[in-house]
Structures are given as C-alpha cells and as structure tokens.
Amino acid sequence: MRTGESPPPGRLKGMPSWLINQASVHSQRLVAERFAAADARGYHYRLLAALADEGPASQAELGRRTGIDRSDVVAALNELAEQGLIERTPDPADRRRNIITVTAEAERRLAHLDGVLAQIQDDLCAPLSSAEREQLVGLLGRIVEHHARPAV
Numbered sequence: 001m002r003t004g005e006s007p008p009p010g011r012l013k014g015m016p017s018w019l020i021n022q023a024s025v026h027s028q029r030l031v032a033e034r035f036a037a038a039d040a041r042g043y044h045y046r047l048l049a050a051l052a053d054e055g056p057a058s059q060a061e062l063g064r065r066t067g068i069d070r071s072d073v074v075a076a077l078n079e080l081a082e083q084g085l086i087e088r089t090p091d092p093a094d095r096r097r098n099i100i101t102v103t104a105e106a107e108r109r110l111a112h113l114d115g116v117l118a119q120i121q122d123d124l125c126a127p128l129s130s131a132e133r134e135q136l137v138g139l140l141g142r143i144v145e146h147h148a149r150p151a152v
Contacts, residue, residue: 020140023124030120038111038116043068043076045117047112048085048102058091058103085109 012018031042046066051057054065063073077100080086085106088098102110125133 020025027120027124030124032114033116034120035113040113041076041079043072044080044085045110045113047073047076047080048106048113049088051100051102052107052110058097058099058101060097062100080106083109123131 008018035041035045043066046068047062050062050065056066059073059077060070062068062077063070066073067077072147077086077088081088083105087101087103089096089101092100125136128136
C-alpha cells in the first residue's frame, strides 16, 4: 500500500481478483514511469519485441501479435519510424500493405529496454525470493493461458 492510501476492506484482502488488480496497478505505474524515463512507451517495446522475436509483419499482423488496437499500432509505428527503429516496405504479395521490419538501431534500443524491463520486474517482485518469483510467474501463466482458451 502506498503512503496515504487506506487499507482495503478485509473481505478483499484474500480475493485473487483484487490482489491481481492491485499488483497490475503497481506494475503499470512502474512500466509507464520507467519507460517514460527511457523515452519509450509500453507499445514501443511490445511492437519491437514482436518484430525482433517473430520477424517482419504487416501492421494488422502486429496488432494481432501484440493485442494492440489497429489505430494505436499505426500511431506507435509512426513514432518508431520517426526514431529510425523500423522500416516500412511494400508487401510484394499485396502492394496495399506494408511489411514492418526492425533496424539495427532497434535491436540496440530493444536491448536497452530489456534491461529497463528487467529492473521493473526486480522492483515489482522485490519482496519475493527467486523461487517465489518463478512460482508466481508459473501460476499467473496458468491463469492467463486458461482464460485465453476459446470457450467450448
């Protein structure tokens, strides 16, 4: 709990949904603050990581890979292009579409942001041991995977 905040009602303290939400609030704050200090945004990192990890893609494909809305993808890619971190080239299979690739500068930038993100993880999970962090990641991963599955 941050300074000046009231404690939650007792019945919420043991509710996973409330605890996950509170942890998310802190996580989002740390990411926003630290990425801003590094002159970046979370969308920048997600797009660059998707391109570096999975290769060139169309803007629409990047939106699907990253879960970022199409209009936000375009705006973030414009910012990355202005910084010389991505290149857009016409898709030879469909000239109406652009294929996005990362530049060498993007690889350096992504490596720097990986370090920023690692520090965020350390700060967020400071009260946990290494084993507890691994356990937390495993449990959260199971929850996310379960709810990402299509309903049958």
